[in-house]
Amino acid sequence: xxxxxxxxxxxxxxxxxxxxxxxxxxxxxxxxxxxxxxxxxxxxxxxxxxxxxxxxxxxxxxxxxxxxxxxxxxxxxxxxxxxxxxxxxxxxxxxxxxxxxxxxxxxxxxxxxxxxxxxxxxxxxxxxxxxxxxxxxxxxxxxxxxxxxxxxxxxxxxxxxxxxxxxxxxxxxxxxxxxxxxxxxxxxxxxxxxxxxxxxxxxxxxxxxxxxxxxxxxxxxxxxxxxxxxxxxxxxxxxxxxxxxxxxxxxxxxxxxxxxxxxxxxxxxxxxxxxxxxxxxxxxxxxxxxx
Amino acid sequence: xxxxxxxxxxxxxxxxxxxxxxxxxxxxxxxxxxxxxxxxxxxxxxxxxxxxxxxxxxxxxxxxxxxxxxxxxxxxxxxxxxxxxxxxxxxxxxxxxxxxxxxxxxxxxxxxxxxxxxxxxxxxxxxxxxxxxxxxxxxxxxxxxxxxxxxxxxxxxxxxxxxxxxxxxxxxxxxxxxxxxxxxxxxxxxxxxxxxxxxxxxxxxxxxxxxxxxxxxxxxxxxxxxxxxxxxxxxxxxxxxxxxxxxxxxxxxxxxxxxxxxxxxxxxxxxxxxxxxxxxxxxxxxxxxxxxxxxxxxxxxxxxxxxxxxxxxxxxxxxxxxxxxxxxxxxxxxxxxxxxxxxxxxxxxxxxxxxxxxxxxxxxxxxxxx
Numbered sequence: 001x002x003x004x005x006x007x008x009x010x011x012x013x014x015x016x017x018x019x020x021x022x023x024x025x026x027x028x029x030x031x032x033x034x035x036x037x038x039x040x041x042x043x044x045x046x047x048x049x050x051x052x053x054x055x056x057x058x059x060x061x062x063x064x065x066x067x068x069x070x071x072x073x074x075x076x077x078x079x080x081x082x083x084x085x086x087x088x089x090x091x092x093x094x095x096x097x098x099x100x101x102x103x104x105x106x107x108x109x110x111x112x113x114x115x116x117x118x119x120x121x122x123x124x125x126x127x128x129x130x131x132x133x134x135x136x137x138x139x140x141x142x143x144x145x146x147x148x149x150x151x152x153x154x155x156x157x158x159x160x161x162x163x164x165x166x167x168x169x170x171x172x173x174x175x176x177x178x179x180x181x182x183x184x185x186x187x188x189x190x191x192x193x194x195x196x197x198x199x200x201x202x203x204x205x206x207x208x209x210x211x212x213x214x215x216x217x218x219x220x221x222x223x224x225x226x227x228x229x230x231x232x233x234x235x236x237x238x239x240x241x242x243x244x245x246x247x248x249x250x251x252x253x254x255x256x257x258x259x260x261x262x263x264x265x266x267x268x269x270x271x272x273x274x275x276x277x278x279x280x281x282x283x284x285x286x287x288x289x290x291x
Numbered sequence: 292x293x294x295x296x297x298x299x300x301x302x303x304x305x306x307x308x309x310x311x312x313x314x315x316x317x318x319x320x321x322x323x324x325x326x327x328x329x330x331x332x333x334x335x336x337x338x339x340x341x342x343x344x345x346x347x348x349x350x351x352x353x354x355x356x357x358x359x360x361x362x363x364x365x366x367x368x369x370x371x372x373x374x375x376x377x378x379x380x381x382x383x384x385x386x387x388x389x390x391x392x393x394x395x396x397x398x399x400x401x402x403x404x405x406x407x408x409x410x411x412x413x414x415x416x417x418x419x420x421x422x423x424x425x426x427x428x429x430x431x432x433x434x435x436x437x438x439x440x441x442x443x444x445x446x447x448x449x450x451x452x453x454x455x456x457x458x459x460x461x462x463x464x465x466x467x468x469x470x471x472x473x474x475x476x477x478x479x480x481x482x483x484x485x486x487x488x489x490x491x492x493x494x495x496x497x498x499x500x501x502x503x504x505x506x507x508x509x510x511x512x513x514x515x516x517x518x519x520x521x522x523x524x525x526x527x528x529x530x531x532x533x534x535x536x537x538x539x540x541x542x543x544x545x546x547x548x549x550x551x552x553x554x555x556x557x558x559x560x561x562x563x564x565x566x567x568x569x570x571x572x573x574x575x576x577x578x579x580x581x582x583x584x585x586x587x588x589x590x591x592x593x594x595x596x597x598x599x600x601x602x603x604x605x606x607x608x609x610x611x612x613x614x615x616x617x618x619x620x621x622x623x624x625x626x627x628x629x630x631x632x633x634x635x636x637x638x639x640x641x642x643x644x645x646x647x648x649x650x651x652x653x654x655x656x657x658x659x660x661x
Contacts, residue, residue, distance in 0.1 A: 185377035188344050193391035193442075194365025203390070207381040 038265040043258040055265035065266060067241050068249040069273070071156060075227055075245060076277070079160050080220045086164065087171025087216065092205070094172075095179045105176065112169030116229035123162035124149070124234060155235045155243040162230050167223065171216045178212035179205070214285045218278045225274045246270045293321040293478045294355030294368070294445035296341065301350035301360075303336055310336050312502040314350070318480065318495075323472050326482045327489040328499035329525065335450055337499070338482045342371050342448050354445050365394070370439035371448040374455065376431045378423040378438070384410075385419040388438045402441075409440040412474070429460045436471070446478040453488060465491055486526050490514065498522050516659075520652040523578050529609060531646070532620045536575040542566050549657065550647070552577060556616035557594055563657040564647045574650035581609060581623040583644035586636050593637040596622055601632050610636065 038055055042048035059065050090108055094101040111119070126133045127148035138145045148158040182205065190200050206213070228247035231237055237244030237252075246266065254263030296318040303311040311333045318324050326334035339345040341352055343364030352360040359367040370391075378387050385406055392402045410416040413433045423431055432452060439447055449468075453461045469492055472479055483489055489496050490510040498505040498513060498521075506518035517523035523531045538553035542565070549563040554577050562577070587593045600611040608628035611621055622638045630636055647655040 183375065183377070185373050185375055186379060188342075188364075189371070189373065189377040189379070189438075190390075191344065191364040192342060192369070192371050194363075194394040195390070196394070199394060203382075204379060207379075210381075 034264045034267060037261060038268050040261050042261045044255070044260055045258075048261070051261070055261045056269070058262055059265045059269060064241060064244070065246075065249055068244050068246045069269075071241075071243060072225060072227060072245045075156060075160060075163075076221060076224045079163055079224050080217060082160075082164050083167055083171050083220050083224075084213065084217055086168055087175050088213070090168070090172045091175035091179055092201075095176060105172070108172055109169035111166055114166065116166070117233065119162055119166045120230055120233035123158070123165070123230075127158050127234070149235050150239055152239055152242040155239060159227070159230050159234055159243055162234065163224070163227065166230070167220070171220065174212055174216050175209065178209040182208045210285070214282065217281055217285075221277050221281055222274050225270065225277065246273075293476055295320045295353075296446055296478060296480070297351075297353040298337075298341070299351045299353075301337070301340065301352065302348050303333070303340060303345065304348055309502055311340075314504055316497060316504065316507065318478060320355075320478055321476045323469075323479045323481065323492060323494045325489040325493035325496050326480065326499055327484070327486060327496050327526070328505075329484060332499040333502055334482045334484075334497075334499045338371075338448050338450055338480060341367075341446075341480065342369055343367050344371075365391075368445040369448055370442045370444035370446075371450065372432075372435045372439050372452045374451040376423075376435040376452075376455075378431055378434055380423055383420050383422055384415070384426070384434050384437075387423070387434055388441050391438065391442050405441040405443070406437075409437040412440065412471075413437050428456055429464065432456065432464060436468075440475070444477070446480065449479065449481040451483055452481075453483070454485070461488075468492060486528065490526075496526075498525065500525070516656045517646065517654050519654055520576065520578070520648040523646055523648070523654060527580060529581055529611075529621045531578040531580050532618075533576040533578050533648075534614075534618055534620075536572065536577055536647070539566065539570065539572065542568065542570075552647070556614040556618045560645070561642060562645045562647065563643050564645060564655045565658060566647065566655055570655075571650035576648045578646040578648060579620075579640045580644065581621040582607075583641040584620075584622040584638050585640075586610070586622060586624045586628070586630070586638050589637055591637060591639070593639040594620075595635055596620055596638050597635045598630055598632055601628075601630060603628075610638075612636075 037048065039050060039052060040048035041051045041055070094105050094108075114122075124132070129135055129145055129147050129150070132148075134148065135145045146154060148154045186204055186208070187200065190204050195203065226247055227245040228251065231243055231245050231248050232251070235243045237248050247270070250263045250266045250270065253266060254260050296316075298314055298316040298318075301311060301314045302309065314333075314337060326337060328334045336345055340347050340360070341354075343359070343362065347360040350360075351358055354368060379390065382390065388406045388409060389402045392405065397405075406419070407416065410419055413436060415430065415433050415437065418426060418430060418434070423434065426434065432455075435452065453464055456464060465488055468481075472492075481488070481492055490513075493510055495507060496510055496513045497507050500521050506513060506522045508516075508518075513522060513526050517526060520533075524533070534557055535555045536552050537555050540551040540553055540559060542550050548565070549561070550566040551559060551561045554560045557577075560577065595615050596610060596612040598610045598612040602609040602611065603626070606626045608624040608626060608630070609621055610624055610628075610630055611619070614620055622636070624630060624636075643657060645657075649655070
């Protein structure tokens with residue numbers, strides 16, 4: 001009887017067949033097909049012609065791509081720490097069992113369930129010049145209005161604000177889940193050890209949720225490098241490409257200019273950047289842990 | 292360092308639910324006191340109130356003459372060992388022990404010296420660089436005790452610290468705790484529901500039941516002269532057997548030592564327990580510990596016990612059974628007993644070791660020898 005359980009049979013593979021079908025057709029195949037496309041001169045209707053690494057050469061020599069990479073990196077460098085810090089702050093403040101904190105948790109998380117269209121619509125109402133919320137506020141204060149969506153520098157900032165507002169719920173919830181895993185007797189031991197609130201935060205709480213902080217940072221790096229909808233709908237990458245992220249560049253190249261080969265080449269570059277950034281983040285935090 | 296602890300009329304309630312009601316207790320400096328009681332009796336709550344982890348609704352607590360119930364936990368001068376040890380998982384053993392001293396801004400050299408000294412006392416100097424996750428249950432227990440020792444507290448508080456250890460380790464750690472107390476001479480309060488821990492460790496046991504202190508006494512006082520029926524039944528393994536008293540033949544027996552009682556299932560019993568005239572007979576019982584019973588020859592005088600379960604403990608055998616009247620009784624026989632379940636044996640009990648409880652549960656014992 002026991003023997004039959006141990007014996008490996010080909011028929012057992014049938015159990016994973018449904019998953020493998022979806023995994024191979026929707027993830028593995030497109031990944032490799034994308035790599036192959038990036039080595040071809042191809043458009044959306046025509047055939048493909050192998051041209052080696054020429055698409056990559058074109059991508060790297062395009063100043064618009066360089067600007068998009070720079071914009072995206074700046075965006076990630078500012079938005080990810082903000083999301084981690086704000087998420088952590090909110091979770092620490094709302095890690096209570098009162099009704100008010102339950103309500104506020106729901107409130108802060110509610111933005112996450114909105115679609116990007118709604119989010120950008122809401123923030124356009126805030127930022128739009130003339131009779132937007134901030135414009136009215138500036139008028140009331142007697143200040144000169146700022147073209148948040150049409151001024152270089154401010155446009156990427158505005159996209160960032162909308163993004164942080166939209167994405168804050170998930171980090172907060174992940175941190176809350178981690179905080180609730182910390183045994184309460186650790187805090188009691190710390191109270192008996194005469195630890196100040198700051199010492200409790202830095203020596204007990206943060207080390208206890210370190211792995212969640214790393215997880216949230218990596219998830220957010222991966223997500224924010226893929227910035228697209230907010231930038232397209234709020235500023236369309238402008239003015240003068242100052243808020244154009246890499247994905248918008250890929251979209252424009254592939255679907256506006258119909259240069260699918262070059263678009264996939266840029267996609268592969270983005271893939272490598274995200275992989276590298278996530279690995280560096282993981283490496284840095286795990287090294288700190290060993291020290 | 293050791294200090295007295297005075298608990299005066301302390302009360303604790305969670306909303307409408309009172310968990311401790313008007314508790315008063317004085318603990319001498321250097322004394323080892325055990326709070327003993329069933330789950331939910333409030334013993335851990337009382338310990339946590341001394342530690343400052345629970346607020347005091349009414350009453351006061353003084354340590355070494357200083358009122359501490361209004362101070363935060365870290366300012367009370369006590370150290371606590373938790374049931375789950377509560378070691379900081381991301382710190383090494385040495386860092387765990389040093390954390391409290393660092394918070395008190397103790398000099399670094401002094402911290403190192405205290406940690407080293409405590410580690411040597413507890414024979415764990417080789418573990419100082421390890422994290423708690425790399426330690427066994429017993430080693431974690433030592434670290435938790437070490438963390439308490441380095442603080443040189445006025446009093447040590449132990450909240451069921453042995454309950455997560457296996458049986459062998461528990462008895463060894465119990466012995467080590469007793470030795471540690473002898474060496475340090477500190478005031479220690481130990482909470483447990485395990486009477487063996489209470490009996491072996493305590494100078495005095497505080498038996499708690501239903502929000503109140505039921506009895507305070509030395510282990511032998513608690514065992515031999517329980518103040519109430521609850522204490523008599525809770526302390527001692529196996530539990531004391533109880534037989535209903537149906538009448539008092541005379542409050543003083545013919546030899547003037549105690550009352551003669553009419554006991555259901557045992558007939559007339561001449562005890563050495565004097566009873567007052569106000570004795571509440573309704574619901575009164577006579578208690579006998581199994582070690583005060585013995586199996587007698589089939590023809591001799593005694594009571595019949597139909598044995599239902601035989602428990603062989605090596606040096607003695609416990610016979611669980613029923614009297615002819617149906618009351619349950621536990622009788623002790625020698626370790627070599629050949630009695631089997633289903634058999635009927637005759638047994639007798641020592642008249643001088645009986646306990647009498649009135650209808651309210653209050654206990655009466657043989658007069659103490661002068």
